[in-house]
Amino acid sequence: MRDFEDTVAEFRNRIYSLSYYFLGHKEEAEDATQEALIRLWENWNKVRGTNALAWLLRVTRNVCMDVLRKRRSGHAVVSGNDFDAALATIPGNAPDPREALETSDLQEQVRKALTRIDEPYRSIVILREIQQMSYAEITEALGIPLPTVKVYLHRGRRMLREQLRERGADAYER
């Protein structure tokens, strides 16, 4: 199983990054990464010799969506620094002006705003802008046609801007 170990070593950070930026929660990202790697092992005979990264990204996204569903149904434990990310998933949650003041760094605001936009826009923005994948790679990983990927990406970016504007990031527009 040398090639399995090599695949894990090669893509572990990509999977973890996707999970982390998707969920905005380190512990959940660790669990999601672990689950994705176990699924890779279980399906290794099928995945071996194909585009393992595309398969892994698709599975990781599905695992992350399962985590979100569990979180929304109240099974997930919310604690520590990730509390605001969890709060953001509650519908109708009003923006916290204090948070906007405290979080002056645009990058941090963008990261948090990312966890507030819906799927599939979220994963497409992560794959395209953070992981800097090509449209063709995203198409293969998510099984979505290329024109649709572009449309979703544009909507995702627009949603992100709206989120930041709502959170008081108007200062960055200048």
Next chain:
Amino acid sequence: MKDENITCSWVTEHLEAFLDCDLTSKEAEGLERHLSSCPGCRAERNLAIRIQTALRALPEEICPDRVINAARDVIEKKKPSIEPLRICKVRLFSRALALVAVAAIVIAGTISFFAWRQRQIPEEKVSTQQMILARRQVELTLAYIGEVGLKSASAVSEDVVESKVRPSLKKAVRKVLDIRMNPFKNNKT
């Protein structure tokens, strides 16, 4: 593209395509002209660029080793249940192979044993030299009997020895020798 066709809503609609450089050169020039004269659209474009820059500057997170180790532990525990079919197939095949090998060894051993046993049964053959020796002994015995008979002439005459005793003894000896030479002849007779 005429500037009057480029409105704020057109810019909002095409801003993403502009960021991706998907607009034609004429569309891009028209949009740039609109931005230079529209602070609202310019602010929108600037925010979009800053967000994109911020997203691209986000680092790749490093997956902690404990995640990999935990996954390995789960995989190790799951291993027997994950590959039941493959393991069963391999086990069945190896067991069948072992069974065939054992059967072949037993059959070969049995055949070899019986062949060896067959070779171990001695053939009761009498060599020519032994035969000559036996005849000579018989002749010497007869001669001895003859001598004894002559010495005690009153008891047995030479004729009697020659005509009765000697042929009978010769016959007996031949019979014994024949039997030893060929045991099956005896059965026929």
